[in-house]
Every structure is written in C-alpha cells, then in structure tokens.
Amino acid sequence: QQQVKQSPQSLIVQKGGISIINCAYENTAFDYFPWYQQFPGKGPALLIAIRPDVSEKKEGRFTISFNKSAKQFSLHIMDSQPGDSATYFCAAFSLGYQKVTFGIGTKLQVIP
Amino acid sequence: GAVVSQHPSWVICKSGTSVKIECRSLDFQATTMFWYRQFPKQSLMLMATSNEGSKATYEQGVEKDKFLINHASLTLSTLTVTSAHPEDSSFYICSAIPPGYGYTFGSGTRLTVV
Numbered sequence: 317q318q319q320v321k322q323s324p325q326s327l328i329v330q331k332g333g334i335s336i337i338n339c340a341y342e343n344t345a346f347d348y349f350p351w352y353q354q355f356p357g358k359g360p361a362l363l364i365a366i367r368p369d370v371s372e373k374k375e376g377r378f379t380i381s382f383n384k385s386a387k388q389f390s391l392h393i394m395d396s397q398p399g400d401s402a403t404y405f406c407a408a409f410s411l412g413y414q415k416v417t418f419g420i421g422t423k424l425q426v427i428p
Numbered sequence: 429g430a431v432v433s434q435h436p437s438w439v440i441c442k443s444g445t446s447v448k449i450e451c452r453s454l455d456f457q458a459t460t461m462f463w464y465r466q467f468p469k470q471s472l473m474l475m476a477t478s479n480e481g482s483k484a485t486y487e488q489g490v491e492k493d494k495f496l497i498n499h500a501s502l503t504l505s506t507l508t509v510t511s512a513h514p515e516d517s518s519f520y521i522c523s524a525i526p527p528g529y530g531y532t533f534g535s536g537t538r539l540t541v542v
Contacts, residue, residue: 348530350530350531352533357519357536357538358535358536359434359521359523359533359534359535359536360472360521360533361533362529362530362531362532362533365530405471405472407531409531415462415474415477416462416474416523416531418471418472419471420470420471421469421470421471423469
C-alpha cells in the first residue's frame with residue numbers, strides 16, 4: 317500500500333519556469349512533511365519541510381503548500397534553474413513513530 | 429549542522445564475500461539509525477531500524493542473516509552484507525534524526541557485486 321502518492325514521476329521545465337510536484341497522503345497520524353532533493357550517486361538532502369499547523373512555508377525559491385483537509389501537499393520551485401535538475405522525494409513522517417514514508421520520486425529536468 | 433557520515437561511498441566485491449558499510453553520526457548521538465536500499469530510478473526502501481545496544485528491527489521481507497546490523501555505540505551503526513551476490517548490488521543509504529534537524533541521510537554507498 318502506497319501511503320504517499322507523488323506525481324508526476326518526471327517533469328521537464330524551462331529555465332525560469334515554475335516546477336510543481338504534488339503529493340497526497342493517507343495516514344492522518346503523519347505530522348511532519350519533508351521534501352528531499354537527490355542528485356545521482358548521492359544520498360537525499362533535506363530541502364524544506366512543513367508541519368500540518370501551517371498552510372505554506374517558503375525558503376528562497378522553494379515553497380511548500382499544505383492542505384490538511386485534502387491531505388495533500390506540494391512543492392513549488394520558482395525560477396527553476398538547470399542546477400535544480402534532480403530527483404525530488406516527498407515524505408511523511410510521524411514524529412512519535414520515527415519512520416518515514418517516501419513518495420515514489422519525481423525526476424525534474426530544467427532545460428536552458 | 430548535524431552530519432550523517434557514511435563510508436565507503438562505493439565498493440566492488442566478489443560474489444560470496446562480505447561487505448561492511450559504516451554510518452556515523454557526527455556532533456550528535458543517535459540511539460536510532462535507519463538503513464535504506466534504493467534501486468535505480470526508484471524510491472527508498474526501508475530495510476531496518478538500528479537501535480543502539482539492542483537488536484535491529486527488520487522490515488518484512490528483509491533477510492536478517494543476509495543484512496547484519498550492529499549499533500554498538502551512540503555514533504556508529506554498521507550494515508554488513510554477507511555472502512554478497514550480484515542481486516545485492518544496490519545503493520545503500522543510512523539516516524538518523526539529529527535533534528532539531530529532522531531526518532538526515534548519509535551520502536550513500538554504491539555496492540557492486542561481481
């Protein structure tokens with residue numbers, strides 16, 4: 317059972333455009349929602365994270381939008397750059413349970 | 429910031445031999461660490477939860493005797509792939525939860541069994 321559904325699986329965006337990746341979760345016990353960026357041959361790196369008591373969090377060009385009632389959250393990358401080309405994973409985490417459930421990943425390619 | 433250090437970053441071994449991968453927490457103590465496996469173009473699959481001073485908790489379908497986990501100190505967990513075979517070739521990643529930093533991953537180990 318896939319507890320965190322991520323879409324799309326691949327995304328091509330022109331430089332300067334907005335990249336949007338969506339995730340939906342099922343388990344209402346999740347209380348921490350991070351996004352990870354992974355380059356080939358490297359471990360995932362935490363990009364930005366949100367807790368369910370806020371609807372939006374912005375860090376530089378990266379924004380998480382969170383809709384608790386719909387059990388959905390999304391990552392927006394503004395002014396996308398070729399250096400943003402990577403695989404992005406959404407995740408959901410229960411702080412008490414300490415296990416992370418990952419989405420399937422989105423391979424983003426930003427073309428010049 | 430808190431760092432999870434993983435070593436080696438890549439290893440090639442012969443079929444039938446064993447390989448040890450180390451995961452260290454730098455500047456913080458980790459009573460719990462996690463080991464993941466990632467196949468090409470796929471998401472991360474949790475293999476086991478490593479608990480300092482006690483037995484690891486393995487996920488369903490993961491062979492305990494194949495993937496030995498030892499967490500003998502608060503800063504070191506090791507994963508040993510025993511009697512490795514080509515199908516064990518994969519990208520292995522550890523993680524920990526530094527206080528105040530959220531879920532943090534090591535840089536990963538690319539294992540190739542020939």
